[in-house]
Amino acid sequence: MPHVTYRLHHTVAVITFSSPPVNGLSHAVRSELAAALARATADSGVRTIVLTGGNGLFSGGADIREFGTPAMVREPHLRQLIEMVEMSDKPVIAAITGLCLGGGLELALAAHYRVSSAGARLGLPEVKLGLLPGAGGTQRLPRLVGVEMAISMITSGEPVLATVLAKTALLDRVVDGDPVAAALELATIETGPPRRTRDVPLSEPNLAALCAAARGRLEFRRPRLPAPLRCIDAIEAAARPFDEGLAVERQAFLELMQSPESKALRHAFFAERGAGKIDDLAASTAARPLETAAVIGAGTMGAGITVCFLEAGIPVWLLESDQAALDGGMTRIGGIYDGQIKRGKLGESERNRRMALISPTLSYGSIGQADIVIEAVPESMEIKQSVFTALDRVMKPGAILATNTSTLDVNRIAGFTRRPGDVVGTHFFSPANVMRLLEVVRGTATTPEVLVTAMQLGKRLKKVAVVSGVCDGFIGNRMLEPYLKQAFYLVEEGASPGQVDAAIEAFGVAMGPFRVGDLVGNDVSWAIRQRRRAERPGYLFSTLPDRLCELGRFGQKSGGGWYDYPDGPRNPMASRVVEHLIAAHRAELGLTPRQVSDSEIVDRLVYALVSEGARILTEGIAARASDIDVVYLTGYGFPASRGGPMFHADLIGLENVCRRIGEFAANPHGDPACWTPAPLLASLADSGGSFTGQG
Numbered sequence: 001m002p003h004v005t006y007r008l009h010h011t012v013a014v015i016t017f018s019s020p021p022v023n024g025l026s027h028a029v030r031s032e033l034a035a036a037l038a039r040a041t042a043d044s045g046v047r048t049i050v051l052t053g054g055n056g057l058f059s060g061g062a063d064i065r066e067f068g069t070p071a072m073v074r075e076p077h078l079r080q081l082i083e084m085v086e087m088s089d090k091p092v093i094a095a096i097t098g099l100c101l102g103g104g105l106e107l108a109l110a111a112h113y114r115v116s117s118a119g120a121r122l123g124l125p126e127v128k129l130g131l132l133p134g135a136g137g138t139q140r141l142p143r144l145v146g147v148e149m150a151i152s153m154i155t156s157g158e159p160v161l162a163t164v165l166a167k168t169a170l171l172d173r174v175v176d177g178d179p180v181a182a183a184l185e186l187a188t189i190e191t192g193p194p195r196r197t198r199d200v201p202l203s204e205p206n207l208a209a210l211c212a213a214a215r216g217r218l219e220f221r222r223p224r225l226p227a228p229l230r231c232i233d234a235i236e237a238a239a240r241p242f243d244e245g246l247a248v249e250r251q252a253f254l255e256l257m258q259s260p261e262s263k264a265l266r267h268a269f270f271a272e273r274g275a276g277k278i279d280d281l282a283a284s285t286a287a288r289p290l291e292t293a294a295v296i297g298a299g300t301m302g303a304g305i306t307v308c309f310l311e312a313g314i315p316v317w318l319l320e321s322d323q324a325a326l327d328g329g330m331t332r333i334g335g336i337y338d339g340q341i342k343r344g345k346l347g348e349s350e351r352n353r354r355m356a357l358i359s360p361t362l363s364y365g366s367i368g369q370a371d372i373v374i375e376a377v378p379e380s381m382e383i384k385q386s387v388f389t390a391l392d393r394v395m396k397p398g399a400i401l402a403t404n405t406s407t408l409d410v411n412r413i414a415g416f417t418r419r420p421g422d423v424v425g426t427h428f429f430s431p432a433n434v435m436r437l438l439e440v441v442r443g444t445a446t447t448p449e450v451l452v453t454a455m456q457l458g459k460r461l462k463k464v465a466v467v468s469g470v471c472d473g474f475i476g477n478r479m480l481e482p483y484l485k486q487a488f489y490l491v492e493e494g495a496s497p498g499q500v501d502a503a504i505e506a507f508g509v510a511m512g513p514f515r516v517g518d519l520v521g522n523d524v525s526w527a528i529r530q531r532r533r534a535e536r537p538g539y540l541f542s543t544l545p546d547r548l549c550e551l552g553r554f555g556q557k558s559g560g561g562w563y564d565y566p567d568g569p570r571n572p573m574a575s576r577v578v579e580h581l582i583a584a585h586r587a588e589l590g591l592t593p594r595q596v597s598d599s600e601i602v603d604r605l606v607y608a609l610v611s612e613g614a615r616i617l618t619e620g621i622a623a624r625a626s627d628i629d630v631v632y633l634t635g636y637g638f639p640a641s642r643g644g645p646m647f648h649a650d651l652i653g654l655e656n657v658c659r660r661i662g663e664f665a666a667n668p669h670g671d672p673a674c675w676t677p678a679p680l681l682a683s684l685a686d687s688g689g690s691f692t693g694q695g
């Protein structure tokens with residue numbers, strides 16, 4: 001199918017390129033664009049060329065599926081196309097609407113004039129993939145918007161509204177109507193020779209100081225990544241003759257392309273987009289209508305889930321067990337909005353509009369017509385049973401019955417109803433209105449329609465939905481268990497909670513396990529361990545966290561946990577009480593503390609995740625390794641620049657991972673089963689394979 005249309009408007013050739021969904025500049029598009037430009041150049045009747053995108057946008061940029069493949073450099077490559085535009089003897093006007101990003105903006109920067117619709121957003125987001133704009137963006141943008149703005153746009157990767165750029169030389173006109181019409185009008189006025197961006201001098205006397213200040217700001221970013229610094233190097237090189245600056249940019253681009261950070265960020269990008277795919281479902285599987293919802297339980301999670309629905313404009317019946325709890329839930333929801341208003345993210349009238357979508361109730365009789373009901377009552381099978389028995393009685397036929405359980409058996413919960421096919425797990429993460437991850441737990445009986453509807457609901461609530469099979473903890477919390485096991489064993493062996501947290505945070509994880517425990521409440525995992533001890537004979541887990549809970553040190557909510565918080569929640573301080581507790585615990589175990597290195601901490605924590613991830617894959621709990629990565633990237637603060645635990649293991653090399661696991665297996669302390677190699681990990685290591693097909 002042709003991607004480019006060519007039409008003549010008097011003496012103007014209007015070239016429109018189109019490649020859904022975002023007009024990516026794939027090789028096919030580039031070839032057709034080059035041919036259209038050549039045709040316009042050759043046609044003596046054409047005086048001006050207008051270049052624009054179809055589908056309501058200019059372009060989302062280069063086709064990143066081509067990155068690292070021969071298609072990326074197949075001629076005409078993007079830099080050649082851009083040079084063709086810039087060197088054209090006939091003026092080229094870019095007519096911009098919607099989005100103009102990455103390679104799309106680099107193409108527009110080479111045009112001689114740019115006209116944009118007011119609502120268009122323009123940006124160079126390459127840094128978010130660990131790269132820099134590699135087709136002249138670092139050289140042309142500073143010439144048109146100035147060094148300061150170019151640094152901000154290129155190192156943040158954030159798009160900027162056309163109206164903000166209207167005063168810069170980047171945009172000749174910003175219009176409310178159709179930018180192509182405005183471009184055609186401009187074509188009748190501007191008759192001079194083409195203005196080439198490469199010939200615009202970079203006039204910034206404070207270039208060195210601005211670049212130094214920007215580098216200084218990046219020093220404080222965590223994790224520290226190479227790409228933003230290389231962006232600044234390239235922008236600074238824009239003061240040199242144009243072709244020299246381009247060469248600096250090119251070299252940096254090629255090096256960054258090979259960097260582990262960029263490989264990881266690109267993996268994360270594709271992993272997230274692939275997470276919604278369910279291989280064994282017919283493409284024709286239709287979702288059920290979903291216009292109304294009910295939430296059972298207005299505690300921490302129920303309140304957050306309700307806010308998610310309200311933001312999507314979906315009315316909610318909110319059901320509680322008594323009036324005081326219901327009032328408490330409404331106050332909690334109001335509190336979430338108060339916070340948003342304080343931060344200037346929401347207005348009073350919008351808050352009132354959203355709150356009006358809630359129908360608080362104490363009666364199951366009033367919620368029966370909801371299309372979906374999400375249960376968020378305490379994590380106890382007895383309470384879940386009473387709720388699902390009631391739901392089975394009152395909900396209309398076809399309603400979806402969802403549970404937010406973190407660890408309980410969704411199949412058993414489905415068994416409390418006479419319609420197990422309508423039951424699914426929708427596992428939100430706390431705070432539910434903020435965290436992007438949604439684990440959709442597919443029960444043995446869950447019907448394809450219910451699964452598809454739950455996945456689509458994820459999208460509507462602006463979540464990243466990942467399918468998990470049924471097991472204790474699903475993908476994320478199941479992997480967390482061996483991770484936490486190692487954290488506690490490490491402390492028993494000699495590390496302090498502060499050292500463990502600092503080591504894994506230096507690796508890039510947003511928050512270490514002890515700080516997380518104090519934040520979410522150490523009593524939550526205590527209750528889960530008590531259940532597991534009762535259910536699993538021979539269950540092995542350090543008793544250190546139980547002893548902490550026995551002291552009432554549940555975390556921030558009880559004034560202290562692993563840490564003390566004399567200066568507030570943001571400032572955890574080592575606790576004398578905990579130091580004594582740990583010393584007494586080690587003495588009871590007969591352990592003499594040893595020096596534990598930071599690298600041992602990181603490897604034990606991360607490889608515990610990897611080993612369990614491998615088992616999860618073998619059991620089919622996760623469909624693909626990249627889904628596991630998405631769960632950890634979006635729900636557990638794993639650093640995107642590491643690509644997720646499975647991708648990270650691939651980069652290290654599975655043979656190396658297995659060798660290190662073998663060393664840990666020789667450690668006499670802890671649970672020996674932890675380091676029995678997962679069969680999939682061992683066989684991939686033997687065959688030189690990888691989890692994600694990369695590495």
Ligand code: NAD
Binds near residue numbers: 427
């Ligand atoms: P919570 O204790 O904050 O809230 C539970 C609410 O349910 C309370 O308001 C309580 O009054 C209400 N309730 C109790 N029995 C009820 C009944 N029979 N009918 C109606 N309401 C009833 O608990 P939470 O932290 O919001 O957790 C709820 C569920 O979400 C649990 O299954 C939990 O495992 C899961 N979960 C929690 C988190 C988290 O971080 N808190 C994260 C993911 C999933």
